[in-house]
Amino acid sequence: MTRFTLDKVCKNTLEIKKSQFITWLIPINDQQSNKQEVKDYIQQAKNEYPDARHHCWAYIMGANPNSMTAAMSDDGEPSGTAGKPMLNVLQHKPVDNILAIVIRYFGGIKLGAGGLVRAYSQAVEQCFSIADLVPVIEKHTLTVQVPFSDEQWLRHHVEKNEGDIINTQYSDLVTIEISLPKSNFNVIKESLNSRSYVYKLADD
Template identity: 50%
Template sequence: MNKDYPVPAGYLERETEVKKSRFIARVAPVNSRNEVKDWLERAHQDHPDARHICWAYQIGRPGSAAEAAMNDDGEPSGTAGKPILSVIQHKDMGDVLVMVIRYFGGIKLGAGGLVRAYAGAAESVLSAVDRVVQRSMDAATVTMSFSDEQPLRHWCETNDAVLESIEYGSTVTARVLVPADRGEQFGGFCDAQKLDYRFDR
């Protein structure tokens, strides 16, 4: 089964107008909730006077995303975040955040109009953004001694794995993102090094 999936190649912004309301849609690649937070903070800094900054994201492979969330930011429930997320899912894209910044133009759009406007804004930016293929990664937690850290780092560097975080206590605990097609090799490495590991399934 091919676990690779498309992700946005980078940041992009598109603006649409509906009945004098401006909808500024932004798409960005994200791999964690912290990255989502950073992008949202940037949007609030760029547009401090915007009436709403609504968003949705999904992290991981489309269809089995590790994490997804949405926010209506004061719009009527279900009229902003949900349509944005629906467009993301329809586009079959992973590791993606879409924010839609709205400047109210004085004419109320109604619930149906809002759904169409937010979905349309998300569609405009997702259709325009370039895609790259992301290798599907499986997360693993490894517990080891201090002397095992360097061999683990070396294995990650030579096998396209990502050492996402590391915590030091009486032992060392690392969170590693392993390419889905290298899971067996990773297990073999950990067994050979006598490392305690488990995949987060």
């Protein structure tokens, strides 16, 4: 199955029985150890809507649905009525590395536990219906050492095969860290082998 990610932040507002549910769907970094980005977005929501009753959220980092990291918060709503249904929607979408925030303005009419579950689920689902999704391109990361004379040759091949130079270090040789689509890896591999250059894959 093709995996997707969000092309950009998507926002939508849903009104149910005079309560407003303002939803943000946000693409996030997949670095498992760094959750500061998530905290910053949640704080941004609180800053932009300081008078809202609730700022509920859920996120998945990594390959959904077998994600290594997932979390959620009801932010004052009855336990299990906001963050959990939001996360459930995320887990059933073919989308990786995503944060959902739903900001609720209470309209004076209580929805009940079942009504809240449906409302938060619907808020996220509706935002997904207008979100721009792009396919996830699986990539290899490799490190190569080449003489100075072949640095530009290698950079040209990387660019030609839709790769990116992540890092470059200079000593007796030039050490270049490369990220490129897995579908183009064999082309680079053959070019390196033709000049007897050794490479190391980060995911070996």
